[in-house]
Amino acid sequence: MKRYFHINKNSNFYSVIMYIIMGGFTTLVNFVVFWLFAAKLGIDYRIANTIAWVVAVLFAYVTNRTYVFKSHSKTKRQIAGELGSFVGFRFLSYLMDLGVMIVLISGFGVNESWSKIWTNVLVMIANYLFSKLFVFRKKSTVEREEGYR
Template sequence: MSRVRQLLDKLPWYTDNIHSILMYLIMGGFTTLINIVTFWLCTDVLNWDYRIANTIAWVASVLFAYFSNKKYVFESYTPTWKEKAREVSSFFGFRFLTYIVDFLVMILLISGLGINELWAKIWTNVIVLILNYVFSKWIIFKVRK
């Protein structure tokens, strides 16, 4: 356990649930930053189509998200290959579902409503962040008894 966590645990209102949410917001913030910066680099610097950029940004951010969520947010321990396989497949499976939401909302906002690509990406990330937390907390990294 980290020194910071030990100090925070001394606060009477600081619970495991609050810690999980706080860590998800921090790691989710980094994940979102990776997603948006990668998207921006692909669209504005490399001048790629926003749909391709969105897919590349998704891959980069989901890889980071898996490892950061497993280690820092949900502190998941999977001792067997079967448990690891279930966790990995459910993580990437649910992330793929939110990628579809991400992709469709991006098309709606950009091609349908004419919203700026970067602003559309930012708003879409809010929706995806919430969905990903719900899936991660209650399905993917759920503590098994």
């Protein structure tokens, strides 16, 4: 069968497409965990949001590292630095997530589920930029060589 559409797996377009797909899965994980704890178990939305964030960050690190940015970090030190940076930037987006949720729910009376959906759109954009520009950025040859020492 002749291929009419091909995406270079090293292109930025491929990275964005994979981020959208994996981000969609991460958002689904985040939303399902949030819904389970908030709607089904009756836990306060702020606590449910925090639990959902932890689960989603762990899921996102693995999928982003493996499928989106194809990290080449190999040593324990490199992976620990990458994971620390990933969690640090995700914590910034968590603060944004929680702040927007509080404003929408407590300030404007928006439904918790709708607030979570709209907040996730903003967070997904911020997380892509953080990951692309800081966490999984392509390192120069010198930086890669120094990491293996």
